[in-house]
Amino acid sequence: MHRLFAGCYPGQGSNQQLKIITSKMYSRFIVLLVFISCNSLLFSQEKYLTRQGEVSFYSHTPVEDIKAENKQVLSIVDLASGEVAINILMKSFLFEKALMQEHFNENYVESDKFPKATFTGKINNLAEVLSGDNHVAEVRGRLTIHGITKPVEIEAKANIEGDKVILKGKFMIAVADYDIKIPAIVRNNIAREVEVSFKLEHLPYN
Amino acid sequence: MNSIKRSVYISGIIIAAGILIGAVIFMKQYNKPHTDVHSADPDYTLTATSLLEVFKTDETSANSLYLDKILQVEGVIKDISAVDGNSIITLGVENSGESIICNMYPTENKKVLGLHKGQKITVKGICTGFLLDVILVRAVISS
The missing domain is CATH 2.40.50.140 (Nucleic acid-binding proteins)
Known part of the structure; x- marks a missing residue:
């Protein structure tokens, strides 16, 4: 039997060569595999996400102060490109008074028609922020509220601690910019410029 | 004279009562509580x-x-x-x-x-x- 098939098999020497070749290919393949998985690991670690970001706004007038908090903000930061994407549900803004929340949703931001506010932007000084030279990230992007999109520039305190990427800050927005109409009767109760604060603690996204 | 005085007096009371009722309604509306999820039936x-x-x-x-x-x-x-x-x-x-x-x-x-x-x-x-x-x-x- 052996002899019969001997011709079909490569000789003893070439068999060993084949083995060496295959083992070389194997090790190369493994190196490649490790490289690819490392690479994708690095890639996946560049994206940071939070589903429990906090955004609040505060309107101050001599008549009354109005505050609303939203603790279900979705925010994604990509540290490879510096891109930031934030999604906010308008109905998740909780007010102290039910009436204020009702007016906010029904009359001002019309949250049935426009259920979400979004921000997409980019950290302009990403290299400085990543190296720790600068703890203030300059984020430039587009903010959409009430169906109206406006360019905005926001400064955020950036902290990268361990596997956490924290962005914190506040900025002012003019209510009229987003075509939000406030009736004359409550004009004195609601500030023309509202202070928006945010605190986003991102964790690695996997 | 007396009847004028009386009608002024009465209308004063009515106006005051109206303002009071208005204020009460306003305060009730203003302080209206949030939906109580505890006791509410689910939709x-x-x-x-x-x-x-x-x-x-x-x-x-x-x-x-x-x-x-x-x-x-x-x-x-x-x-x-x-x-x-x-x-x-x-x-x-x-x-x-x-x-x-x-x-x-x-x-x-x-x-x-x-x-x-x-x-x-x-x-x-x-x-x-x-x-x-x-x-x-x-x-x-x-x-």
């Missing part, structure tokens, strides 16, 4: 899986159906966490990265301590929409 009762499915197939129609409504959702606890002293229960959906995130009422904190991952529970809360997950606020544990 819809469904499972975490079917709720997520509805939002994933057509978000706009799901929004018009469920936004601001009290939903009673049955599901399995995937995660329990807390932010600023308020607990958050995540109800998982099998074979899906998405879930139902329930921001619990502060009164529920004690009850939440007794819960553990993998447990099947029913949560009642107000639906505010869908991001990566369906979100319920002011939620309470109903069983």
